[in-house]
Amino acid sequence: MRYSAFKIFTQGLTGNKGWKPVWREPEPKPEYDIVIVGGGGHGLSTAYYLAKEYGLRNIAVVEKGWIGSGNVGRNTTIIRSNYLLPGNQPFYELSMKLWENLEQDFNYNAMVSQRSILNLYHSDAQRDAFVRRANGMILSGADAEIAGADQLRAELPFLDYDNARFPIKGGLFQRRGGTVRHDAVAWGYARGADSRGVDILQNCEVTGFDIENGVCRGVETSSGAIRARKVAVCVAGSSGRVMAQAGMRLPIETHVLQAFVTEGLKPVLPGVITFGAGHFYVSQSDKGGLVFGGDIDGYNSYAQRGNLPVVEDVAEGGMAIMPMIGRARLLRSWGGVMDMSMDGSPFIDKTHIDGLYFNGGWCYGGFKATPASGYCYAHLLAKDVPHPVATEMRLDRFQTGHMIDEKGQGNQPNLH
């Protein structure tokens, strides 16, 4: 069924009795060309682009829970392409371009809202670094704009410009950045993949890999063995424990990141604001809640919940830069677990095991990458060579010395 305003109108006149389930609930077949492990945003977008761009239909997505129950449903919904390094920025700009056309492409309302993202700076040195980053962004075809304090005062009068520790001197805008309705991204990709013949197998947990003589021939699951020519793992957050079943150790630690939302308010924030120096970022959802967060907790965790010191740190950051947030009441807080890689950048690569592919290490930035991650992973799976914008996202880059370290922190995952 194709969705349109006309469809809503005619369904409204006929009691809304014609809507159908958005995807099937098929039984697993004994064999597929490609099995994608992980029914999150990246796994579903991989299946979608494999079917749509590369014409591969004999595909299963296996998910241990329900689709979208992991990080695609737990993030703070921000999209942006404001990276610096050539190994990253063209990839994220491809993602931004895919976001811009996503709803028309998969005929689903994902509420893509390019309401802008602003990174604040507080010193001359930080301004210089941001100008350099802005130039890097523009070189990749993205948009970037440096705004001085006077312009920000006019646009965002509620920030604390004269903060004693971090006075606001200006900021780096990416006007095309913004937010997206995260659950709808999973649902839209699932619908698009399912309608092209992809089997989405929910409540089907991978319990092992069928590896013989260095070749992966399928997966063991809670619903029985499934054979496959290629197995594509895409389970960021749980990469460590899933790949351990294939005997692999990864350049990744799993950490927990918390997020927060207030009660619904009238519109107060026009876009996304990040206060990196104070470990705080915030946007306002379409329902009106202020959605905000800060740094990861900083220790290995698979618990999907964090601790109070970081709650305090984030609240202090918010009060420091945007004192009016103190008048809002916190409604909910939650945690998600993420693959923190050794250089802060992701992996889309083959493994040393034939037929086994790996996508992960997205740190706290996986949501914005969802379309390009699926697009590039599909390219790798279909053609066995990396997509041109993902050639540096290799698993062996620490061995060869080709790290993509945006922050220059070295191999300390909790500092990225």
Add this chain to the structure above:
Amino acid sequence: MIINHPLLGPRDAAEFVYLGDACLIDRPDWQAEDAAGKFHEYGYLRDNPAGLHQELWYHEQGDRSWLVVTRDTLTHAISKVELARDVARARGRGS
């Protein structure tokens, strides 16, 4: 989280800085034939278990000792806290 420091008793985890897996105590031999490979594994690869994890915490806002904390990464429950010095010596490091 409360870390039960072997010398100072129970302390808030916020007083500590986290480094990572306690395998970092076992620095490879730089003169070995396979040193390059071993240092790649040492520097970059991790077991990253979902469950019991031995890890290094530094008591920065306390006595500045390094601790090896055994903690469950699924529940955050801490089952054992040792001085890193004692662990390193038990593994044959130092003298």
